[in-house]
Amino acid sequence: KFLSTVAAVSAGAAVLCTIPAFAADKVTLRMSTPATETDSRTVALSTVFAPAIAEFAEYQPHYNASLFKQGTELEAIARGNLEMAITSAQELAAIFPEFSIFTAGYLHKDAEHQKKVFAADFMQPLKQKVEDELGVKLLSVMYLGRRQLNLRTDKEVKTPADLAGVKLRMPGSDAWQFLGKALGASPVPMAFTEVYTGLQTGAIDGQDNPLPTNRDVKFYEVTKQIVLTSHLVDLNYIAFSKKVWDSLTPEQQAAVQKAADDAAESGRQKQLALESELEQFFKDKGLKVYTPDVEAFRTHVQKQYLESDFSKSWPEGMVDKINAL
Numbered sequence: 226k227f228l229s230t231v232a233a234v235s236a237g238a239a240v241l242c243t244i245p246a247f248a249a250d251k252v253t254l255r256m257s258t259p260a261t262e263t264d265s266r267t268v269a270l271s272t273v274f275a276p277a278i279a280e281f282a283e284y285q286p287h288y289n290a291s292l293f294k295q296g297t298e299l300e301a302i303a304r305g306n307l308e309m310a311i312t313s314a315q316e317l318a319a320i321f322p323e324f325s326i327f328t329a330g331y332l333h334k335d336a337e338h339q340k341k342v343f344a345a346d347f348m349q350p351l352k353q354k355v356e357d358e359l360g361v362k363l364l365s366v367m368y369l370g371r372r373q374l375n376l377r378t379d380k381e382v383k384t385p386a387d388l389a390g391v392k393l394r395m396p397g398s399d400a401w402q403f404l405g406k407a408l409g410a411s412p413v414p415m416a417f418t419e420v421y422t423g424l425q426t427g428a429i430d431g432q433d434n435p436l437p438t439n440r441d442v443k444f445y446e447v448t449k450q451i452v453l454t455s456h457l458v459d460l461n462y463i464a465f466s467k468k469v470w471d472s473l474t475p476e477q478q479a480a481v482q483k484a485a486d487d488a489a490e491s492g493r494q495k496q497l498a499l500e501s502e503l504e505q506f507f508k509d510k511g512l513k514v515y516t517p518d519v520e521a522f523r524t525h526v527q528k529q530y531l532e533s534d535f536s537k538s539w540p541e542g543m544v545d546k547i548n549a550l
């Protein structure tokens with residue numbers, strides 16, 4: 226009798242302790258990004274991704290590179306110091322050179338093409354490598370948009386030759402710097418969070434980003450023109466800690482995957498809508514917005530990539546497979 230009472234009491238105590246502990250035991254998903262909290266991608270994560278997994282996970286976003294510096298997020302996930310990030314092919318290329326194929330100017334055609342490339346069979350071994358060697362799962366592809374030149378200078382830009390000597394800020398990795406050079410400019414590495422001040426003080430002559438980003442962080446306040454080169458249909462991957470993934474049940478994993486795909490789709494639609502309506506916004510702000518000789522840029526950029534060391538790391542036949550999609 227005594228023994229069974231003790232057993233019942235301790236079982237009860239265990240239940241009392243485990244229920245609250247279990248409820249509080251949600252997995253914490255810290256996400257670090259240089260983006261703002263009004264960016265279409267981060268809005269999609271907090272309004273679509275987070276609520277869909279709220280039962281078992283607490284999503285904790287950190288914006289404006291306040292938790293980790295731009296470009297250090299993948300390493301942070303690999304070391305177990307971060308659970309999620311919105312990473313880029315350029316950042317992955319610094320670790321896995323073959324990812325530089327997705328950083329090449331004028332390769333991806335549009336948002337749909339990005340989706341097809343990400344879902345293609347030939348992408349699987351690359352995703353697997355990142356998972357096995359870095360402990361990072363690339364859950365879904367997010368659309369950032371078509372990158373355009375945005376300059377504080379007046380001089381009209383029609384061809385790559387017109388960018389000679391222009392100090393063009395590009396994010397701080399080799400793949401980004403190369404794109405700046407391939408466009409004909411003099412690339413300057415700088416973190417995203419420093420670009421506004423860089424433009425304001427004249428430390429740089431310009432930067433490149435999609436129209437929604439230029440509006441989101443008010444680059445129009447410190448620049449005079451936008452040249453619609455559309456030189457890179459830019460993407461980001463939702464990067465997720467493999468260690469955390471492995472700690473989830475199969476049902477939870479499926480929910481995380483679906484939440485990521487749904488968030489990516491929501492962000493993509495929002496970003497596409499913004500891109501199509503923002504030209505007028507910048508004109509109203511007094512900026513010149515015009516299309517240069519895009520063919521001249523395309524030819525110049527593609528030639529430089531094909532002749533570069535980057536292209537030597539690209540898997541055999543992959544450019545053709547991407548073009549065929």
Ligand code: KDO
Pocket residue numbers: 258259260261264311312313396416417433434438461
């Ligand atoms: C940028 O630094 O210009 C860039 O657009 C690069 C992207 O890969 C992405 O990281 C983005 O910044 C940030 O998320 C801020 O929007």
